[in-house]
Amino acid sequence: MKPKLVWLVTAILIALPLRAESQQPKKIPKIGVLFPGSRATLSQRTDAFIQGMKDLGYIEGKTILIEWRWAGDTVERMPELTTELVKMNPDMIVANGTPANKALKAATKMIPIVMAVVGDPFGTGLVQSLARPGGNLTGLSIVAPNLSGKRVELLGEITPRASTVAALVNPNNPVHRGELQETEDAARSSGKQIQAINISYANTLEDGFSAMRRSRVRALIVLTDPIFYSMRGQIVDHAVKNRLPAMYFGSEFADEGGLMSYGPDMTELFRHAASYVDKILKRVKPGDLPVEQPTKFELVINLKTAKQIGLTIPPNVLARADKVIR
Numbered sequence: 226m227k228p229k230l231v232w233l234v235t236a237i238l239i240a241l242p243l244r245a246e247s248q249q250p251k252k253i254p255k256i257g258v259l260f261p262g263s264r265a266t267l268s269q270r271t272d273a274f275i276q277g278m279k280d281l282g283y284i285e286g287k288t289i290l291i292e293w294r295w296a297g298d299t300v301e302r303m304p305e306l307t308t309e310l311v312k313m314n315p316d317m318i319v320a321n322g323t324p325a326n327k328a329l330k331a332a333t334k335m336i337p338i339v340m341a342v343v344g345d346p347f348g349t350g351l352v353q354s355l356a357r358p359g360g361n362l363t364g365l366s367i368v369a370p371n372l373s374g375k376r377v378e379l380l381g382e383i384t385p386r387a388s389t390v391a392a393l394v395n396p397n398n399p400v401h402r403g404e405l406q407e408t409e410d411a412a413r414s415s416g417k418q419i420q421a422i423n424i425s426y427a428n429t430l431e432d433g434f435s436a437m438r439r440s441r442v443r444a445l446i447v448l449t450d451p452i453f454y455s456m457r458g459q460i461v462d463h464a465v466k467n468r469l470p471a472m473y474f475g476s477e478f479a480d481e482g483g484l485m486s487y488g489p490d491m492t493e494l495f496r497h498a499a500s501y502v503d504k505i506l507k508r509v510k511p512g513d514l515p516v517e518q519p520t521k522f523e524l525v526i527n528l529k530t531a532k533q534i535g536l537t538i539p540p541n542v543l544a545r546a547d548k549v550i551r
Contacts, residue, residue: 254506255290257310257318259303259325260341262455263295269477270321273492274341277499296325298426298452300397303328311336317505319498322451323349323400330362337511340364341498342491344400344449346516355516363514364501365494367449367474372522373404374411376487379524380444380472381415382542383485387443387470393433393460394421395450404448419446430456434463445471447478449488457481468534479525479550484534489519523547 258274260267275285283289292313294306307328310318317337320326326340330351338361340346345368352358355366380390392408394401409419420440422433437445445464447453453460454475461483464471473479473486497517505511527550531538543549 253288253290254316255292255313256502257292257294257313257315259294259296259306259310259318259320259329261296261298261300261322261325261451263297264293266455266457267295267321269492270495273495274319274498277496278502280496281499281503283499283503298455300324300425300452304332307332317502319502321495323351323398325451326351326362327399330360334361336361337505338362338364339498339501339505339511340366340516342367342494344368344398345403348403349399352516355518357512358514358516359512361511363511363516365498366516366518367489367491367494368400369489369519369522372488373407375522376446376472376474377408377411377415377417379485379487379542380446380470381417383536383538384444384470387417389418389420389440389442390444390446391422391437391440391442391469392419393445393447393453394423395425395448395452396423397425398448398450398452401448401450408446408448424453430459430463434467437469438467442469445469447471447473449474457483465530465533470534470536476523476525476548479527479530479548482527482530484527484530484536486525487522489522494519525550 285291294310296302296306303324311332318329319339319341320329321341323343326343329338340362342365346352346366347355351362390412392405394405405421412419420442422436424430424433457478458481461478461481465482471484473483474488475491476486479486524546525548526538526546529550
């Protein structure tokens, strides 16, 4: 064989595997998502997360695969759904709420987990510290100093005669122990008393509000909980029906007829959770990514609801609102 022909054949043989390798389809990352509630009740937050992914170049079904799991309004399904997702061995799992993340932490030490908004990840043992989480979890927390105290203060300004305030508590949410204590401490310092009302399922709401009527409570605080969020329409309806001035933790409550909300912009937090997914897919270890806490909070007041329940919002409180629904 002539030297030139030998060289040509050799070049072709070398190029063939390289070409075959270049034609190999690129592996599409797969993530699991575990949320409480349903797609319908969490539509705003789900859409915000999907938009955050799109902003970073991840298109569901094209450049990323997403396995969605919805727990409904119950914590009991978390272990079952966690097992399903872990068996799929995804590149990562995104989960909302402390119960979901605790179930995942117990199920896997290898799969990275992004906490798409939890209460107190350090206090509940999800991470070693906020600055350096360690392990396989990181993400976003909605806990901030004096947040409960601020909610009690604002509710007190619009209901100065309310000596007893009900607090809606999910006994299955471990974060509520600390949040309830902070709420009780803040209420006590302003001469008020907190009555905890335990609600675990939607069908116990009527019983809870019946207990409030018997105790003659004059106002309500709903503690932060993903299941309460998915039940927000029913909770708001009960509060309005009972003419109870209520403070909620998310603006979506006020959008749906709740009197007042004070807290971080939750849709923005869910959009921001996508940045954690992006970093981890680019090989950053979750334990090296600090857990972020909110720094900006918004006060939303629904004047339609205030009129409906016969309440006048003081001008000084109204002036501090970031959004007023008229």
